[in-house]
Amino acid sequence: MEELSKTDQVQRMTLVAWSGDLDRVWPQLILASTAAAYDMEVTIFFTFWGLFSLVKEERRITGSDWMTKALSTMNAPGLSRSKLSKLNMGGAGPRMMKALAERHQVASPTELLQVCRDLDVNLWPCQMTMDLLGLTTKDLVDGVGEPVGAASALSEMQRSSINLFI
Amino acid sequence: MDPDIVVDAKGKSCPMPVVMARKGMANIESGQLMALEATDPGSCRDIPAWARDMGHDLIGTDLLDGGYRYLIRKG
Numbered sequence: 627m628e629e630l631s632k633t634d635q636v637q638r639m640t641l642v643a644w645s646g647d648l649d650r651v652w653p654q655l656i657l658a659s660t661a662a663a664y665d666m667e668v669t670i671f672f673t674f675w676g677l678f679s680l681v682k683e684e685r686r687i688t689g690s691d692w693m694t695k696a697l698s699t700m701n702a703p704g705l706s707r708s709k710l711s712k713l714n715m716g717g718a719g720p721r722m723m724k725a726l727a728e729r730h731q732v733a734s735p736t737e738l739l740q741v742c743r744d745l746d747v748n749l750w751p752c753q754m755t756m757d758l759l760g761l762t763t764k765d766l767v768d769g770v771g772e773p774v775g776a777a778s779a780l781s782e783m784q785r786s787s788i789n790l791f792i
Numbered sequence: 793m794d795p796d797i798v799v800d801a802k803g804k805s806c807p808m809p810v811v812m813a814r815k816g817m818a819n820i821e822s823g824q825l826m827a828l829e830a831t832d833p834g835s836c837r838d839i840p841a842w843a844r845d846m847g848h849d850l851i852g853t854d855l856l857d858g859g860y861r862y863l864i865r866k867g
Contacts, residue, residue, distance in 0.1 A: 660807040663814035664845065732805040741811055 637666045638786040642779065643676035645792060646701070647711040648720050648735070651679055654792045655738035661788070662745035669786075670742070671779040673752035677759070678703045679735070680751055680766045690760030697759065705735045743769040750774050793851070795827035795863065796820050802831045802859055809835045810842050813864070817848070822866050825851070831859035
């Protein structure tokens with residue numbers, strides 16, 4: 627493998643965080659924080675279900691009308707409430723997974739998101755998803771960027787050597 | 793060789809040893825030494841790869857009780 631040195635052009639990685647499932651959120655944030663530890667310029671574009679990872683934990687219900695509010699009760703917002711894509715078992719699966727993670731001292735998604743913020747990962751909410759699901763910037767955690775559209779995401783992806791849709 | 797900074801990542805799983813190594817490096821100058829202690833078995837492949845890719849010099853790896861101690865010179 628060709629050696630990279632600090633003088634080389636800065637590497638960029640862009641993740642499209644589409645899923646809000648715990649078993650996808652974890653790799654999203656592990657890869658983002660590790661890439662940031664590689665001094666890459668890292669951007670995560672949070673769209674569709676992935677955007678709910680950025681909603682403040684204290685927000686139990688989000689939305690601007692009955693449909694978006696009803697949706698948020700069925701898809702609980704907040705990083706700590708994410709479900710597993712399989713073996714969810716009414717929340718027992720995520721509880722067991724988190725207990726195992728704690729035993730093995732695997733950093734939680736909440737801790738990893740903080741690492742991402744500490745290492746200046748760009749956290750971009752998808753504007754269209756916000757409109758569609760009735761979210762406002764007040765619903766989102768601190769440290770996220772301005773909401774952007776697909777063109778901004780693509781512009782960043784075009785310059786990135788690593789692009790992943792998770 | 794006495795390190796200029798010691799980073800304790802013992803007990804932490806992937807990706808924290810690499811993340812903590814990166815944060816530790818931010819606190820020292822080029823040419824200075826960082827000792828990183830980790831028990832994550834994956835770190836014995838991850839830390840050398842990260843150090844090489846980042847242009848740092850992995851001077852040595854010692855076995856600790858149940859883990860590793862990496863001595864890295866900042867590039």
